[in-house]
Amino acid sequence: MEYQLDHETLQFISLALREPSSPSRLSQAKTQAKRIIERGWAFKADVEDLLYNFDSRLGYQVDIVKFSNMLEIHWEEVFFRPSAKSNYATGLTAVRAENLTHLLISLERIGFQTHPAIFVDLLLPRIKSRIKQVLNSAELEIFWFSKTRHRYEKIFLRTQFELKTIKTIASFTTVGNYHIVVRGMNNETSQLIEISSPKFRKRPDLIPVTCKDCGHQWHKGDPESSASHRKEHKRCMYYLDPQPLVNVLKERESAQDVELVTTNSPGWKHKEMYLRARAFKREFNYDFVQWQSDKGDNDPYVHGYLFTDGLGAIVGACSFRLPQRERALQQWTLDWIWICPRERRKGHLARRWKTFRERFGNFSLTFPISAEMKTFLAKHGDLKLMEK
Ligand SMILES: [Zn+2]
DSSP states (O other), X not given: OEEEEOHHHHHHHHHHHHSOOOOOOHHHHHHHHHHHHHHSEEEHHHHHHHHHHHOTTTTTTSOHHHHHHHTTOOOEEEEOOOOTTOOOOOEEEEEEHHHHHHHHHHHHHHTOOOOTHHHHHXXXXXXXXXXXXXXXXXXXXXXXXXXXXXXXXXXXXXESSOOOXXXXXXXXXXXXXXXXXXXXXXXXXXXXEEEEOTTXXXXXXXXXXXXXXXXXXXXXXXXXHHHHHHHHHHHHHHHHSOOOOHHHHHHHHHOSSTTEEOTTSOHHHHHHHHHHHHHHHHHTTOSSOXXXXXXXXXXXXXXXXXXXXXXXXXXXXXXXXXXXXXXXXXXXXXXXXXXXXXXXXXXXXXXXXXXHHHHHOSOEEOSOOOHHHHHHHHHTTOGGGGGO
């Protein structure tokens, strides 16, 4: 992480870090913290007092508003509530309690003794509450403070001036074990400060991996990405490696048209259709899923088919529709067909082809027709369907 400071601020930081620090006045700081958090805001004088109590090298000597801005932490103009009769309010510069905490975290990362945990502990319960779904950058820093503390990547503070021939003018470790190197021309003209956190470890490079079974891309070495792959893998393998389903076996005992799915079919059949329609969309990069939802499809002219195997597993699906404009002519369309890769070229479509031709006549095909499908049509003497 790199920040650009003006010359004056950089000189101040460079000298302040090299001064010995005196012990923090923690009890005063804790009282101040409570007051600031109750109000939600801190004024400039509050922040100066607070910094002085934490680390006397910081208080009163630096323009903290300007310095905060350089660290990308912003202050705002606020107003005390005016009386009902008043039409005038005086503006004051203040920083939100969360942004102040972010400032304390940043100053600690630079090598000062700013005890951010005092503020983090007070703010964290509200930030961690499940109701809060969106966090700004300050809240995010508070959210994972316990994980990132003292582990931050190297920070570079530089002036806006071009770096010429510079040398190391100081190299030391702070009481908090931050290692600091100051570079510049001489003691009065520091140009670059490098700060290393005591516990920083470079994370190993993440290796991108594509799962050969589900096709999901994830990063080896990143637990979050690995967990998201495991979840996706389980979801995809359900239709990529289908297993016999109790619902199918039960349906076989009673229903006549086990594989047919219409608007009145039970919910589980719609869920199975939707999964295959989505698999088709993904594989052929279609813009939308051609089944209304996993709860149902209210088109009275939709006829889906779940292709089941001898054991009762659903190995694929297809869907016919009778578009409104074609109803007079009864011109059906085969919208899509998807068979799981494991079961392709095993005759699942061929075994149903005769029934489809009898039921839907000379239906047309709308999807981009693959070379495989063309061969299939030729074999069945049905290339003419492509011209419909
Ligand atoms: Zn996978």
